[in-house]
Amino acid sequence: MSVDNTLTLNNGIKIPKVQLGTWLMNNDEVKRAVQQAVKIGYRGFDTAKDYGNELGVGKGIWNSDIERSELFLTTKIPTNVKDYKNTKRAIDEALTTFGLDYIDLLLIHSPQPWIEVNRVSDRHFEGNLENWQAMEEALKAGKVRAIGVSNFLKEDVDNILKNGEIIPAVNQIEVNVGHTPWDLMKYCQSQRMLIEAYSPLAHGRLLTNSKIKEFAKKYRVSPAQLMLKYDLQLGCVVLPKSDDIDEMKQNLELDFTINSRDMDQLKRLEL
Numbered sequence: 001m002s003v004d005n006t007l008t009l010n011n012g013i014k015i016p017k018v019q020l021g022t023w024l025m026n027n028d029e030v031k032r033a034v035q036q037a038v039k040i041g042y043r044g045f046d047t048a049k050d051y052g053n054e055l056g057v058g059k060g061i062w063n064s065d066i067e068r069s070e071l072f073l074t075t076k077i078p079t080n081v082k083d084y085k086n087t088k089r090a091i092d093e094a095l096t097t098f099g100l101d102y103i104d105l106l107l108i109h110s111p112q113p114w115i116e117v118n119r120v121s122d123r124h125f126e127g128n129l130e131n132w133q134a135m136e137e138a139l140k141a142g143k144v145r146a147i148g149v150s151n152f153l154k155e156d157v158d159n160i161l162k163n164g165e166i167i168p169a170v171n172q173i174e175v176n177v178g179h180t181p182w183d184l185m186k187y188c189q190s191q192r193m194l195i196e197a198y199s200p201l202a203h204g205r206l207l208t209n210s211k212i213k214e215f216a217k218k219y220r221v222s223p224a225q226l227m228l229k230y231d232l233q234l235g236c237v238v239l240p241k242s243d244d245i246d247e248m249k250q251n252l253e254l255d256f257t258i259n260s261r262d263m264d265q266l267k268r269l270e271l
């Protein structure tokens, strides 16, 4: 029986469960990483205009031997763009940079510009709706196959649900052992939005944690594999970042199951 490595978005589009994260890779590094990743079986790549590496991701895709239709590319609207006209422009610029006809998944990167996060209370409801309107139009025009949000809290999601036409396909948020925003995840999932888990390895920070190492040993897997499987068993897509071929391979080898007792303990783990 073949293993299904995909989940299905609320518009019927298949999305790979494990995708390569690319934050903090430059254009050359990411081009190489994408090419290597495709060779060992990755089909999904997560980037953003704000990572400054869309060009490298596009080159990696162009130089791979796999049909474009087999690959799944996600990018994000820059956080300082909060109006309709510049959102439209950002979408067209991204397509030009990638050298591609369409993006698989386009996200609003954050409800607030980075500079305001944790400092300013303005949630930019109007600006996010302008983002969303331009993204809905891009979807209808075939420039993107699915649209979603990232770093959205419940109130930000509700703004789109209440005033937009299309339900976001995903909310991409930080989810890892030790940081699992239950209420938000459950709320989004109840609205048929998939959760994409970013920083699934807590940015590398928890890979040497003794409690995580103990669980990993029990399942004869690495701490990274344990952490990724935890997110997958919560129904998330995971986006581990690595530019090391052995780690990349390891992050795809997740053919084990964490039993429900251990999942409960991991959920409650204080790290």
Ligand SMILES: NC(=O)c1ccc[n+]([C@@H]2O[C@H](COP(=O)([O-])OP(=O)(O)OC[C@H]3O[C@@H](n4cnc5c(N)ncnc54)[C@H](OP(=O)(O)O)[C@@H]3O)[C@@H](O)[C@H]2O)c1
Pocket (backbone or CB within 6 Å): 020, 021, 022, 023, 024, 046, 047, 109, 150, 151, 172, 173, 197, 198, 199, 200, 201, 202, 203, 204, 207, 222, 224, 225, 239, 240, 241, 242, 243, 244, 246, 247, 248, 250, 251
């Ligand atoms: N939407 C957003 O606002 C947002 C925010 C943060 C992240 N993201 C996305 O999520 C992706 C992943 O998050 P992240 O980059 O913060 O970090 P992460 O994937 O949680 O962790 C990456 C770190 O783990 C290491 N690593 C990866 N696989 C490993 C393995 N098998 N064994 C040992 N170490 C391993 C990497 O090392 P090496 O690099 O040395 O291989 C790197 O130091 C990002 O790249 C980005 O695409 C999105």
